[in-house]
Amino acid sequence: MKKGSAHIVTLVQLLILCAMFSTAFMVSRGFFNDLLTAKQYGLEICALFGAVLLTLTLPFKRQIKFTKADGLVVLFVLWHLLSELLSDAPYSSYSKTLFNTLLWSLIYVFVRNQSAGPLFHWGGVSLFLLIALGQAGLGLMQLYGFSPSHHALFSITGTFHNPGPFSGFVASALPMALGIIAFPTLVMDASKTINANHPVLLSVFFRVLAWTTLIAVAFVLPPAQSRAAWIAGTVGCLFVLTCHPVFKSFWHSLKNKLHSFSIPMRVLCLFAILLVVLVIGFGLYTMKKGSADGRVLIWQVTSQLIKQKPITGHGSGAFAALYMNEQANWFEAGKGTETQSMVAGSPEAPFNEVLKLWLEKGLLAVVLAGALLYFLLRNKSLPAASSWQADQDQEQSFAGPVPNIGVKGSLIALLVFSFFSYPFAISSFVLQLVFLAALLAGASKTILTIKGRKAILFTLPFAMAILVVSIHYYPHRKEHYQAMSVWHEAERWYNFRAYQAAVETYKKALPELNTNGLFLQMYGKALSMTEKHEESNKVLILAQKYLSSQIIQNTLGDNHKALGNFEAAEKAYRKSSLMIPSSLLPKYLSAKLFIESDQPNKARLLAEDILNSPIKVESSATKEIIREMKKNLDTEE
Template sequence: MKKGSAHIVTLVQLLILCAMFSTAFMVSRGFFNDLLTAKQYGLEICALFGAVLLTLTLPFKRQIKFTKADGLVVLFVLWHLLSELLSDAPYSSYSKTLFNTLLWSLIYVFVRNQSAGPLFHWGGVSLFLLIALGQAGLGLMQLYGFSPSHHALFSITGTFHNPGPFSGFVASALPMALGIIAFPALVLNAAKAITPNHPVHLSVFFRVLAWTTLIAVAFVLPPAQSRAAWIAGTVGCLFVLTCHPVFKSFWHSLKNKLHSFSIPMRVLCLLAILLVVLVIGFGLYTMKKGSADGRVLIWQVTSQLIKQKPITGHGSGAFAALYMNEQANWFEAGKGTEVQSMVAGSPEAPFNEALKLWLEKGLLAVVLAGVLLYFLLRDYSPPSSSTWQAVRTPGQSLSHSALYIGVKGSLITLLVFSFFSYPFDISTFVLQLVVLVALLAGASTQLFSITGSRALFLTLPTAFAIIIVSVYFLPQRQAHYQAMKIWNQADQLYYLTAYKASVAAYQETFPQLQNNGLFLQMYGKALSMTEKHEESNKVLILAQKYLSSQIIQNTLGDNFKALGNFEAAEKAYRKSSLMIPSSLLPKYLSAILFTESNQLNKARLLAEDILNSPIKVESSATKEIMREMKKILDTEE
């Protein structure tokens, strides 16, 4: 492909990548769970344009470089799909898993196709910063009341559903911005490689963008109050700083100074540093103590599930399907403390992506991901072109070349944040991860290269595969998003108490969403409200294959009670109570059940237990429960 044509293709690729990143701002398309679903929908549309471009350009590619990182990505993808086939009880549709895997693989190939060129690399970095800057600006507008938040309890959310994901998203740009600021030679060399005629203007643009992003994110992160984002951003920025020659010189001098101290003085210095770290850690812990305790409980319960299948994992969707049942087992076995009983909730994710990967895909997936990250961050061979390398100080290793330091720092920030949150449940974060990995994979150690006409043996089948997969999945995805719109309508009808109309809408979209546990839970609840208790139980029993929750157990209990099966109702309410011990509702429902089934002694004992229970959240509902329990105790035998 000629140089002029290659530049045009690169610009088109950057335009498509810009559209992909911009889906972070999509908030409303009329779907259920619109803030997340709209972003996924927009990304899939953009990926379709990427697929078209790849199909048109791949056959003309005359050189394919395959690196160690590429090989590990392929192995990870293959195991991701194979592990689903090995799963005894699939908790997610295999078609859904296959589609998502192919979607992210397509985006990876899309980025790798041009990731070796300076124009695409720096264009991608600029887009990464611009989107983060836009989110940070929106967060500041929300903070000062110029734009509405997307959560009633928090003033800052950006275009996300709470401050956590928002903070993690903008924090990931900090190391990249700092890398541009800290290495001016990199900026100038990049500008010369992209536009030899006006390098100064372009380098000024890069630096102004970096400074603006850094300042905006630094202003918005503190009021967002996400400890995970603070820690992640700090770690990523420290990585960038440790790669700077000035820091290396300072560290070398500091080590020499420490060696000159006596052993007692060295120990004293280490203790002082340790004390500072402990004080900071304790401060972050006490800032949101209940949240921290809750996450520790989630990690403990998740580890119990991991023990059951440590090597191969349970399969995609296992956390949603199994967690609440295991939390009930945890408390029933007496492992839970009083503090854990109060902080236990119904989490949608384990707040640790490494644990989730281990739970769902097993230790093999964790090892593959770890080795991949090792090669991305350490085993590193920058391109040889002098215009594409930053000026390095004598003795500076290639692995610490300024070329990719900012990108590495952003990847580290994203990974550290993922240890305390659930970013990869959101398409925007997965896009960040895939783009960063693809950019770094291009600089990993090369395994082999295919050149000339031989490249057609790989590029042509890949292009045909993209066409076939796109044609196959396009109607399925259209049907899926139409179903998500109907689900949204059904949900709105339910909250308007139009239960029969809601059931009709749920029934219409059931064929498309019959593997979605949350959908089945809501459908079953709507059926229960229309007094179709047997039908509701059938749907809820199916829902339990994909989701474990208090709502399912409470609704099953209500249905069994209406059908006269008091023993089954009591069992369902008890399981619900064990899932979240501090929740009063299942105990209240059990007490009413005992009263109506003439089990008055059980009712009184439970009423006393409820009245003596600490109230986690004071509300009109809890006050009503307490009044009803007092009535039970006041009733004469």
């Protein structure tokens, strides 16, 4: 491929990458759970253009180089798909898992295709910073009332559903910005390589962008109050600083000075450092103690599920399908403390992506992911010669190393944030992860090189496969998003208490969403509200295959009670109560059941239990429950 044509292709790739990153700002397309679904929808559209570009350009590649990182990515993808086939109780549609795997693999190849080129590398880094800067700016506007947030309880959310994901998203840009600021010489060298005519202007642009992003993110993170993002940004920035020559010199002199101290003085210094770390950690813990205790509970319960299938995992969607049932078992076995009873809730994720990966894909997936990260982070430079698909003209245009310290720092920040949150349930975060990994993958050791005709024999079938898969999945994804629009409409009918209209609308989306546990739960609830109790139970029993929740148990209890199956109703209410011990609703429903089934002793004991229970969140509903329980006890007396 000629030099001019290569530059045009790179610019087109950057435009598509810009569109991909910009999907983080999508908030409304008329879908259910629009803040997340709209972002995924936009990304898939952009990926389609990326697929077309790859189909047109891959056959013209003269050389293909696979690195160790590429090989581990392939192994991880293969195990990700194979583990689903080995799962004896699938909790998610295999077609959905296959599509998501192919989508992110396509984006990895799209970025990897030009990852070593200086124009694409620095263009991608600039886009990464610009999107974070845009989110930080929006967060500041929300803070000062110039723009509405997307959550009634929080003033800062960006285009996300709460401050947590927003903070993690912008914090991941801090190390990358700091890397540009801390290494101006390398930035100037890269600027000369990209544009020899105006290197100073280009260097100034990178540095101004980095400083602006750093300042904006630093201003917006404290009021967002996400401890996970603070820790992630700090760790990523510390990594960048430790790579700086000034720090290395300082560390070397510090070690020499420490060696000159006596052993008691060294112990005292170590104790002082540990004390500072403990004080900071305790401060972060007490800042949101209930949230921290809740996450510890989630990790403990998740570990119980991991013990059941530690090597191969339970399969995709296992957390949603199994967690609340296991939490009920945890409290039924008496393992839960009083504090845990109060902080227990109904989490959508384990707030730790490593635990989730281990739970769903097993220890093998964790080992593969760890090995991949090792090879991504251990490299010192990103030479063009290690490009996964390098043209000769591209290699000639870029002989020097691309500094990737900031890229590594951002990857570390993203990973640290994932230890305390659920970023990879959101497409914008997965895009960040894949982008950073693909940029770094070329620096690991080359294990296979394909040249000449052999390269064409590989790339041409690969390009055709991308085209065929894209054509195959396009109508399926179109039907999926049509169903998501119908779901959104059904939810609106339900919120207006037009339950019959909601049921009719839910039914239209059922063929496409019949493996979505949340959809089935909401459909079953709507059927119960229209007094179609038997039909509701059928839908809810199906829902339990993909989702365990208190709402499902409460609705099953209501249905069984209406059908006169009091024993089954009592069992469902009791399970609901064990899922979240501090919740008064299932106890209240059980008490009403005992009254209506002429079991006054059980009703009185449960009423006393409710009145003696601490109230987690006081509301009009809890006040009404307590008032009615007091009235029932007074009536009995």
